[in-house]
Amino acid sequence: MRNRKILTRILVGVVALLVLIPLLLSVINWNFAKPWISERVSEATGRAFAIHGDLVLSWRKPAQTEVGWRRLLPWPHLRAHDLELGNPLWATTGPTMAKVPQVDFVLNPLALLQKKVSVSGLILTEPDLVLELGKEGQNNWTFKKKDASQAPSPWQLDLRDLSLNEGTVRLVDPVRKADVTTRIDTLDDGSIVWKISGKLDKDTVSGDGKAGALLSLQERDTRYPVEAQLKVGNSTLVARGTLTNPRHISALDVQLKITGASMAHLFPFSGIVLPDTPRFSTEGRVVGSLARDNFHLRYEKFTGKVGNSDIGGTLEYLRKEPRPLLRGEVVSNHLSLKDLGALVGSDSAEEKKKRGDKTRQPPDKVLPVAQFRSERWDKIDAQVRFTGKKIIREESIPIDDLVTTVRLDNGALSLAPLNFGVAGGRFNAELDIDGKREPARARMQVTARGIQLNRLFPKAESMRASLGQIHVNAALSASGNSLAALAASANGEIKGFITEGTISKFILEAMGLNLGSLVVTQIFGDRQVRLNCLAGDFSVKDGLMQARTFVVDTEDAIIGVEGQINLARETLGLTILPESKGLRVISLRSPLHVRGTFKQPDVGVDKGIVAMKAGAATLLGTLATPLAALLALINPGPDQKSPCAQLLAMAKEKPVAPPAEATRTKQKKGVQ
Template identity: 50%
Template sequence: MPRLTRLLLWLLASLLLVIAAAVIFLLTFDWNRAKPWINARVSATTGRAFAIDGNLSLHWQRPQPSTPPAGFWARWVPWPRLQAEKLRLGNPAALASSGQMVTVRQVTFTLNPLPLLVHKISLPALEIQEPAVSLLRDREGVNNWTFKTDSGSPSTWQMQLGRISLRQGKLALNDAVQKIDIKADIDTLDPDKDKVYGLGWKLTGSFNGAPVSGQGKAGGVLSLQDQQQPYPLQALVKVGKTTVGVRGTLTKPAELAALDLRLSVAGASMGNLYPLTGVLLPETPPFATEGRLIGTIAPDRSQWQYQDFSGKVGDSDLNGSLNYLTGGVRPQLTGTLSSNVLRLDDLAPLIGADSNAEKAQRGAEERQPGNKVLPVKTFSTEAWGALDADVRFTGKRITRQKGLPISDLQAHLMLKDKVLTLDPLNFGVAGGNLTSTIRLDGQAARMKSDMTLSARKLKIQKLYPELDASRTSFGEINGDARLSASGNSVAAMLGSANGEVKTLVSQGAISKFLLEAAGLNVGNVVISKLFGDKEVKLNCLAGDLPVRDGVMTVKTLLLDTEDALIVVDGSIDMKHERLDLNVHPHSKGLRIISLRSPLYVKGSFKDPDVGVNKGVLALRAGGAVALGLLAPVAAILPLINIDADQKAECGRLLEEVKKTPQAPPAGKSRPHQAAPKK
């Protein structure tokens, strides 16, 4: 036999001998002797104590038939099946007194050895029995789920998981920062009773002081290799007064790349969803919505679409679609919402104008003081930096308990860099339009605000259809307001406001009944004291009300009726919610015998006091004040941008007033003419 042949045979025999020895070693080796080495390596890697307290064994099995072999010979390479019992992983040193982070009764996994040649750890099957995981975070923010990392280059090894089977698991989360304390039990379902789901779970605990409960189901075995096989999910979770339900599938579970769920959400207020979702929504009355939630998750960005949802907010319906996108400087919320029937009172929680009982129902902490009228609810501008938003809303028909004829609402909300803009915020009212632009700058600790409001062609007859059309013609209401302020509530903003309010009403009628219907309680008392409970024809009403540091001064407020000229002076203090007004009636002849002396309107917004100034005669007071205010009234008319017919009519009525015996003749009023000195 040639020498080379003998050498090759010896080498082959030696190789077979080494392989046989290795096989014998693997089959006969007591793997429990390797536990100290394994415990030490895992402890050093994780930075916390790790131990296998139970038996550690290795078995061999043939490759799974469903796994495609790398070659013909690969099907003859056995797969090791490693089983470890009684595993435990401790907490970091700062939380060492809290016990173990993880305990597992038994872990069994199968290893495909061939991918090890290309630095890939392939586990076709992983079974975990009775795992107990306790996640902790203390008040200083120290947690036990952050492991120490190697500052060197990333590992060239990759992990590939196949099927994961979990039995009788327990999960606990105690987070002192987010005030979360919940526990979950996970167990295998009876396959004979449930053909779709294999795992069931139950949840109990608390979140931010609110009770948490829930239950759900999931697929029994999570297949991470079959990316096209949907993984079924079902859950119903209640946090305080908020209930969230989902039913659908997860595809590409290895990447959590696609969710397609039917999502229902109900609760006391949409504002309560922010701690749960991170999506900033406004305060609302109790709500319930249902729609399709599609989630696409990638390493650098994720997108969530709540499509074609419908529901109720208070007594209003709400429909639309929202899109939430992460990955930029801030998450982006965009969408379009609409309401076929919108109850105006359902908008009250946006500014805290709902009652204390309603605040308690939606879980709000603030309460409106009993002696205050302006809402004191504080806007939390810190959360405005959580996202940017661009949402359009349409209210197709609006209802109100007292029947204010608001026909529709158009709003465009934009939030960027903590600046909230409503441009426009428009109402269709009584055949006319109430348009406004509101800008709230939340970048500073004390929010800055600007508001521009314009009322055009509001028809009096549509505002008050109860009026007798045979007694008088009906005019229109026009007005403008421009205000700037600072403060984090409606009360604080109005209490620091600067700007001006101008208004003009041409023609119409007034009465105690009409003002009661409009909810103007002070007005109906004043009219009742002046005219009794009768309908009085209105010729013209004009007002010029400058605002400085929250105090609205009555520069001009004149009411011209068929029987009298009524002028008002004084101020309205919005910071302290105080009224200090004087009402001076000036009779036109002897048509109203009961016309009273000047009135005063004083006291708080909550409890105003209307009385009679008995020390001053009505004719003297009315004539003196009217003389000083006729010119200012004429001066503000062009600032309202009314049409020529309205301007001419009010001018004619002012000329009539000047001809009455109670007022001395006055020169012709001109636009922007200064008021003569009294």
């Protein structure tokens, strides 16, 4: 009996303590603890921290997940007013990083016995947070690192859920010239909504979004619905889908639609280097993870349009060191050649204006002066295979099966190989541009084989029976930050052959070769002439193309070309020397001068010089050695006879000079 009374008194005492302790703690003025709390937080963060308002303790029922006697134990509910956390000294946004007028949270007291701070019901009311990046890559949300010699803290923070009421988060990045503010609020049903506004460089930023209620930050497998819209300048992103594990976003699965005036405009906010393009629109599925130690995104099976071209494929973004990597494959079934003009700045002024490009092409220049964006190339590595199955252009030139792999590696851009079929032949090239150097350094190798003349210019109906082929070799190196600058500094060689074919004024006009039309009209008039062979060999030094060999063999005449083409000034300085074969008559036997610019060429007759004093045989003799080198470009079969080979055979024949009297007579007639 005595023992029972003692046990009863003990139980009553314990219950009394359990009741009195919370009551006692509730009536205590907890403001006395503010200096101690502020000091501990300051030590942990390395920043000034203060609680300017009251610190209040009350009691709440435990979470519904608790069972047994644990459900009888009340949990402390803490409320603090007017909290302030300071900025690092380098910050330019002011001395304060965060202000929170009111913070509420509930603490699990039993978890403290396991050295775990378990917080639930964390509510931040009207928080005002400023996130700032410094010019040297630092940020204000990374706090003081612990001394490596100190043992790790045995205490763990367990944040169960979070609610933001009318919160504001401002992001400032002086490097990207970004100042963006996001306003976040939690609705009555627990869902989160936000609105974004601000500036990114010179572009206006706006957007909004909504996410499902975060029932618990600990639920790693629950999919939360999310939808968002972001507009930066003239680019718009619309996403709708789900995310998993909101603390780390370990799984993202959204349908993403992107539209804009140019893909290059996505770089400022995505960090992904893309080329200048006409207006575009793409849509596809984005899956991946935004976790810090496993950040990767995959844009799966996207489709869309770029200008008048269709586009589709899969791209993957991986966060790696020292640079992120973009890899994948892009395919266009119908690629408009006009849409590729924006890549090199050769599109029209109207198209440039549409995509916000303020580059103005000089009215007297043909080669694009638009600058490469090489300063972006070292921000990301890339390996993307591009295929254009059918190339469309207004003149209907048959180009197909364009295949290239675009690579970016530490600022160096390469397209290798760059292959496509054209008019029954093949065009193969390799292009490398080192954007790390100033100005950029470029190298290019080009080979073209078996391009059929009659298929190359189908509008020239007179050429349909032609069997002529084009063969070209070129090797060039240059430095510059635009196509015009590269051409102006180019060094190397360009060699080419055209075997057989038909030419006339009307055919060349159908090709769009107006300069050639002027020359042919001067020499042959309006009639159609059979082309046996055309051979050209140019040396290129500092942007100056020098004609080492340029000869045209037709059924009526042999035509030699001398002079140079200045790629820097875009000027022509060529002299065309026609010589009739035998008794055949051509319209002009005096030299032609091709002058002027690429934009406005000028063809004139030199009436003061007698036509081709030495005759066709002498002209061929001087060309024998360079022509022999050019013949390596073509390799006819054993049963094929090449007109170019016949031209070389004629060139190897020993020249025969006409009688002196006859020569003098010819000269006198030519002067008259």
